[in-house]
Each structure stands twice: as C-alpha cells, then as structure tokens.
Amino acid sequence: MHPQLSPRQLEAFLAVVDNGTMTRAAQMLDISQPAVSRLISDLTDALGFALFDRRDGRLVPTQEARLLLPDVKRSLALLDRISETGRNITQRTAGHLRITCLPGFAVSHLPGVIARFLQERPGVSVTLEPDRPERVLEWMVGEQFDLGITDGFGGHPAVESERxxxxxxxxxxxxxxxxxxxxxxxxxxxxxxxxxxxxxxxxxxxxxxxxxxxxxxxxxxxxxxxxxxxxxxxxxxxxxxxxxxxxxxxxxxxxxxxxxxxxxxxxRLSLVRPIHKQPSMITLEFIEAFSESLRAYAMAQG
Incomplete structure (x- = not known):
C-alpha cells in the first residue's frame, strides 16, 4: 500500500515548481527550508520516482513530475473550494433549502420572506414545492423536505411542529x-x-x-x-x-x-419538519426568519 499523500506535500511540490528553490518555496509557504525538504522527500518516497533535477542551481521538475503537475493543481484547487464551501456553510451563506407549503403561501407571503432571506445569502439555493396538506405531511414523514408550512396539522410521531x-x-x-x-x-x-x-x-x-x-x-x-x-x-x-x-x-x-x-x-398555521432528520443551520435560520415574519399577524398568547 502506498503511503497517504498530504495536501501540505502537494503545496510544497507546487511551491518548489513555481520558485525553483527550496529556500524560496519555504518563504512562500512561511515555513523553514528543512520542512520543505522533508515534505518533498516524503512525497518522493510515496510516489516512488524523483520529482526534481538540479540544473544551474535551480530545481527543475522531472518528466514524471510534469505529468503529475496538472492533477496536483486540480487537487489543491478542489481543496480550496471545499474549504470555502465549509466557511460559507458555517457562516450560513451557502447551502440548499427544500421547502414545501400550501399553494396559497407559494404566491402570497412566502416569496417575500425567501427574497429577503436569500439577499443576505447569495450562495444559498431553494426548492419550493406547493401542495395540499396531506402531501406536505407525506413529504415530511419521508424526510424529503427540510421544512413544511401547512394548516390543520393534527400531529405525527415522525414530525416536529411549531404552531x-x-x-x-x-x-x-x-x-x-x-x-x-x-x-x-x-x-x-x-x-x-x-x-x-x-x-x-x-x-x-x-x-x-x-x-x-x-x-x-x-x-x-x-x-x-x-x-x-x-x-x-x-x-x-x-x-x-x-x-x-x-x-x-x-x-x-x-x-x-x-x-x-x-x-x-x-x-392555525404549523411549521413542520422531520423529527429524525438533523436540520441544517440554514434550515433553522430560515425557520427563525419565517416565524419572525409572522409575528405581526400572530394572535396574542393567553
């Protein structure tokens, strides 16, 4: 079994390719020159072939390394995208929200709430599916949607609700x-x-x-x-x-x-969601925003 490659080894490889020396690569990565040498040595051992030749005081990629270079660049770019997506999810600026509701809501109050919600979250996308209450409940039980907006909800053991x-x-x-x-x-x-x-x-x-x-x-x-x-x-x-x-x-x-x-x-309006499906942060934040939008029309408690 080949040793597991690490992103740091690939970063060091690309830095040496771009700079031509271990010293300049270390400065670029803000680590020591011996640390870069160790990363390149470990990557060479893991791959089983030489990565650089020394020519006129510079490190030049071998033919094998040149074949590897496009894949390394793609891999590091993918890792950057994963990191960015992770940050967006944590900051609630990315994700997908699946909502089902009564048909009337899809053409009245709900679109305005969704518009305000998405304005602050350009990376979030939404699926909106209107249908009758029986269908909304069926989709909640089947965990096909993150949130349902319905009325006349009588309760179900697989569905959590807020009235x-x-x-x-x-x-x-x-x-x-x-x-x-x-x-x-x-x-x-x-x-x-x-x-x-x-x-x-x-x-x-x-x-x-x-x-x-x-x-x-x-x-x-x-x-x-x-x-x-x-x-x-x-x-x-x-x-x-x-x-x-x-x-x-x-x-x-x-x-x-x-x-x-x-x-x-x-x-009696009910916000419903599957009880056994862990809600995303985007789902919880939208429920809060939607509940807040209803406050002006809600009957006083007690």
Missing amino acids: IDIRTVCIFPSGSPLGSKSVLRPRDIAAEKLIHTLRESAFYQTLHDAFQADGVSIRTYIEARQFTTACELVRHGLGVAVISELDAAQYQGRGIDYRPFRPAIAH
Whole structure:
C-alpha cells in the first residue's frame, strides 16, 4: 500500500515548481527550508520516482513530475473550494433549502420572506414545492423536505411542529358599506354571500360555531380551499370572506379592504419538519426568519 499523500506535500511540490528553490518555496509557504525538504522527500518516497533535477542551481521538475503537475493543481484547487464551501456553510451563506407549503403561501407571503432571506445569502439555493396538506405531511414523514408550512396539522410521531395562531379578518370589496364598521361580527355579514373554506375543514367548523353563537347562519355562496382564492373572488365582487390576516394584507389596496373579525378565531398555521432528520443551520435560520415574519399577524398568547 502506498503511503497517504498530504495536501501540505502537494503545496510544497507546487511551491518548489513555481520558485525553483527550496529556500524560496519555504518563504512562500512561511515555513523553514528543512520542512520543505522533508515534505518533498516524503512525497518522493510515496510516489516512488524523483520529482526534481538540479540544473544551474535551480530545481527543475522531472518528466514524471510534469505529468503529475496538472492533477496536483486540480487537487489543491478542489481543496480550496471545499474549504470555502465549509466557511460559507458555517457562516450560513451557502447551502440548499427544500421547502414545501400550501399553494396559497407559494404566491402570497412566502416569496417575500425567501427574497429577503436569500439577499443576505447569495450562495444559498431553494426548492419550493406547493401542495395540499396531506402531501406536505407525506413529504415530511419521508424526510424529503427540510421544512413544511401547512394548516390543520393534527400531529405525527415522525414530525416536529411549531404552531402559530394567525388572527382572522373579514375581507370585502373596497367601497362596501361594511367599511364603516371598525369590527365585523357574524351578524354584520349574515346577509352577505359568504366565500369560505371547505366544509370539512377545521377552520370552517370554527367559523360555523361562531355564527351559531351569534344567532345567525352562514349564507354559503362559494367554497374555496385557499385563502388566496377567496381574496381573488372577493376582489371580483362575488361576496365576503373570513380569512387569515396574513393573506388579507397581501391584497389590501388591490380592490379589497378588511376589518378585524369577532369573536377572535385563529387560523392555525404549523411549521413542520422531520423529527429524525438533523436540520441544517440554514434550515433553522430560515425557520427563525419565517416565524419572525409572522409575528405581526400572530394572535396574542393567553
């Protein structure tokens, strides 16, 4: 078995090639001349052939050494790239982040958060895959993504989650008489055509209970899974909707206005990740940045 080559031996070899003497190579590497001689001797022994001939007081690479030179340069360049990548990862300026989320998030709040995050990390790349909640959970269990953003998460032993309760508001077309009120209750919109989430969703059940408690019934007009879809429908004058303030804020000034909804009900958003997959520093830092971006819309705890 051949002795293991070391990067320092290759650096010494290249330094002698470039400078022609052990003394100048030592000055370049900031080590002693005997240390350079030892590195070249060890490399010669490891390779099994002479590396230099002495001509007119200079060390000239042998024919065998010249054949070796391109590989040495490539190897040292690769080591430099590995070192630089390692520094970038440590400093959170490089890496790849895989995110899956609800379709509405992919076209509303999330792109802005990603843009701000990447602006400070030019070496980081992102995969963003929107899909329904069931698919997000499946990908988390299969450890196919670093982070998932979903709602209605009921828990899973292979998934770690952080729940953030987002305030809800009632959205309506700009110019509607509803804009004269500072707060909207079920009785205030009982006569309006309501656009709401699917009846089997936990959010719809909470909304239904709020209407019942106020002594009125929901006047269903359109069911839509995504809050962003509800925003588009309201923008076209098709009715009103009770949705997450996070989504409503994206549409303010675009044909939509909104007011706080009472009683206060939460849109339960969950940040999920595989429990058995060690998160990268980039993943943890993005979770922190995304959570911070939700703070302005989160319901007060307690």
